[in-house]
Amino acid sequence: MPFHLHERLAADTWTVKDLALCRVLLMNDSRYPWTILVPRREGLRDFHEVAKADKAAFQGEIDLVSAVLKDLTGAHKLNVAALGNMVPQLHVHVVARFEGDAAWPKPVWGLGEAVPYPPQEAELLMERLRKGLHG
Known part of the structure; x- marks a missing residue:
């Protein structure tokens, strides 16, 4: 069965x-700076459903993305979480946090409105992530 990314994740993210x-x-x-990891397996909703x-x-992969x-x-702190209340597809958030960021010290969810990246800034960060994940 081919992998399908949930439409909400597709709309809110860059690959x-x-x-x-x-x-x-x-x-x-x-x-x-906020990454999301989605296992490319159909039908996963919760951690216990991931095949042994x-x-x-x-x-x-969570550890690798976190370190990169x-x-x-x-970052002062990394927040790593899998909530799935809005998007049922299993996904893990890895969020770089800084003292004094827009939500500090609270969670990032539900505070204010997202500020989209300018496309060139997003591409630069993604390229840096790709390089870090390659090695």
Whole structure:
């Protein structure tokens, strides 16, 4: 069965890269460097549904994206979460946080309106992410 990205994720993000298991997305909100990992497996809603054979790869890719994002941004803290209340497709948010950012110290969800990236700025960040994820 082919992989389909949930329409809400597709509308709110830019595609960075496909890793072995997950599609890596950049949330189109320039207030926070924010990536989303989506396992390219149909029908997944929650962590316990990830096949045993995919679990190590899933965690490894979350760790990799987290390390690259922290390295690129110098974030004070990374928030890693899988909520799925609005989008039922399993996806994991990795958000670079800084003391004094628009939501600090609260969660980023539901505070204010997203500020879309100018396309050139998004492409530059995605290229930096791709380079970090390559090695």
